[in-house]
Amino acid sequence: MSPEEIIIESPDGNVIEPLHSEARWQKQGEPVEPISVDWLLAEEHHRIYGRPWILGRFYMDFLVAHGLAPNDRVLDLGCGAGRVGIWLIPYLERGRYFGIDWHLKSLAAFARYEAKLHDLAHKAPRLMLSANFEVDRFGETFDVALDFYVTRHLTLEQTEAAYRKVRAVLRTGGRFFLPHAPQLDEAKLAGLGLALSESEEASYPLLGEISKNILSTDHWHILRAV
Ligand SMILES: C[S@@+](CC[C@H](N)C(=O)[O-])C[C@H]1O[C@@H](n2cnc3c(N)ncnc32)[C@H](O)[C@@H]1O
Numbered sequence: 001m002s003p004e005e006i007i008i009e010s011p012d013g014n015v016i017e018p019l020h021s022e023a024r025w026q027k028q029g030e031p032v033e034p035i036s037v038d039w040l041l042a043e044e045h046h047r048i049y050g051r052p053w054i055l056g057r058f059y060m061d062f063l064v065a066h067g068l069a070p071n072d073r074v075l076d077l078g079c080g081a082g083r084v085g086i087w088l089i090p091y092l093e094r095g096r097y098f099g100i101d102w103h104l105k106s107l108a109a110f111a112r113y114e115a116k117l118h119d120l121a122h123k124a125p126r127l128m129l130s131a132n133f134e135v136d137r138f139g140e141t142f143d144v145a146l147d148f149y150v151t152r153h154l155t156l157e158q159t160e161a162a163y164r165k166v167r168a169v170l171r172t173g174g175r176f177f178l179p180h181a182p183q184l185d186e187a188k189l190a191g192l193g194l195a196l197s198e199s200e201e202a203s204y205p206l207l208g209e210i211s212k213n214i215l216s217t218d219h220w221h222i223l224r225a226v
Contacts, residue, residue, distance in 0.1 A: 006111040006120065008104070008127050011134040018108035035108045045081035045109035049149075051207070051214050056083030058204040059148060062220065063177060064091070066198075072096060072143040075135060077166065078150030079127070082110035089120045097125040098138050104129055133162045135169050142169055145176045151183055159183040160192070167192050170225040179218035189223065197224040 008016040019035050046053040068074075070093050079085050079099030089097045101107055107127050115121050126138060145166050151159040163184065170176060175197070182189060182196075189195065199221045207216035 004121050006115045006125060006127060008107050008111050008129055009137075011128060011130050011132075011137040013137075016104070016129055018104055018112065035105050037112075039105075040109055040113040043113075045106060045113075048106075049080070049083065052210075053083055054206065055204065056085075057087060058202075058207075059084045059179065060087035060091070062179075062202055063088075063144075063146075066177075066222065068144060070096075073140060074098065075138075075142040075145040075166065075169065076100070077133065077135070077145060077147050077162070079107075079110065081106040082114045084146065084148065085110060085125065086114050086118045086120065089123045089125045090118065092123070094122070095124045095126075097123065098128075098135075098140065098142070099125065100128045100130050100133065100135060100138075102129065102131040133165050135165050138169070140169065141171045141174075143171060143174050145170050145174070147176065147178045147182075149180060152180055154183070156183055160188060163189075163192050163194065167194055167225060172225050174225045176223040176225065178221045178223070181219065181221055182223065193226055194223045195226045196221060198222040 008018055010016055019037070070091060072092065073096050074088055074092060076085055076088065076097065076099040079101050080103065082099070085097060085099050099110065107129055111127055128137065130137070151162055154162065166176065176194060186196065199219065201217060201219055203217040207214060
């Protein structure tokens with residue numbers, strides 16, 4: 001793979017070649033099929049999250065309005081195909097973006113297609129395929145972590161385990177942004193070293209005007225590592 005491309009790492013430090021990958025990397029329950037360039041070019045990954053691709057832009061605006069700085073080191077938990085990453089990476093200094101997800105097809109769309117479209121490789125973002133939120137394998141500590149409707153689909157136990165791992169790599173004082181309420185109550189969060197510092201309603205342009213019935217607002221929660 002040429003150095004102009006973003007690699008997808010495995011937690012044990014190997015490079016995953018997405019278009020030639022084994023069936024075991026497919027998300028559980030998904031039909032086993034090769035990841036084709038045709039699939040990437042069709043931009044189907046823009047339509048897999050329920051809410052539109054442009055929401056990533058609005059999420060980015062929220063983060064910047066709440067003090068995200070170019071020198072922050074950002075952990076994008078469940079980064080998917082880069083709906084927010086495509087905005088974060090150009091804004092952040094080189095080597096400050098870290099995305100992790102368990103869905104190889106999404107990471108392939110991010111690394112092979114979106115990175116090309118948005119000229120992201122020179123900012124040296126890192127992407128990791130991991131089913132268990134092995135965020136420590138980046139070998140970094142973070143100023144900001146994101147959970148954008150990732151743990152909302154997990155059990156309480158899975159969420160607690162994931163947040164424990166996030167807290168272990170989030171510096172004290174660092175912030176954890178969620179566009180929804182955390183699954184864990186205050187006491188559970190406190191036990192992990194996380195405290196709610198702000199909550200705020202945000203409503204997004206365009207989304208309230210479309211014919212499809214989708215959420216055009218979010219109730220953001222910002223946790224702080226204490
Ligand atoms: C609603 S999408 C959000 C994607 C992206 N953060 C965004 O805001 O556009 C949720 C993402 O979480 C990922 N995800 C869900 N469960 C996961 C798990 N256990 N480990 C890693 N990623 C997971 C999914 O593959 C998907 O990419």
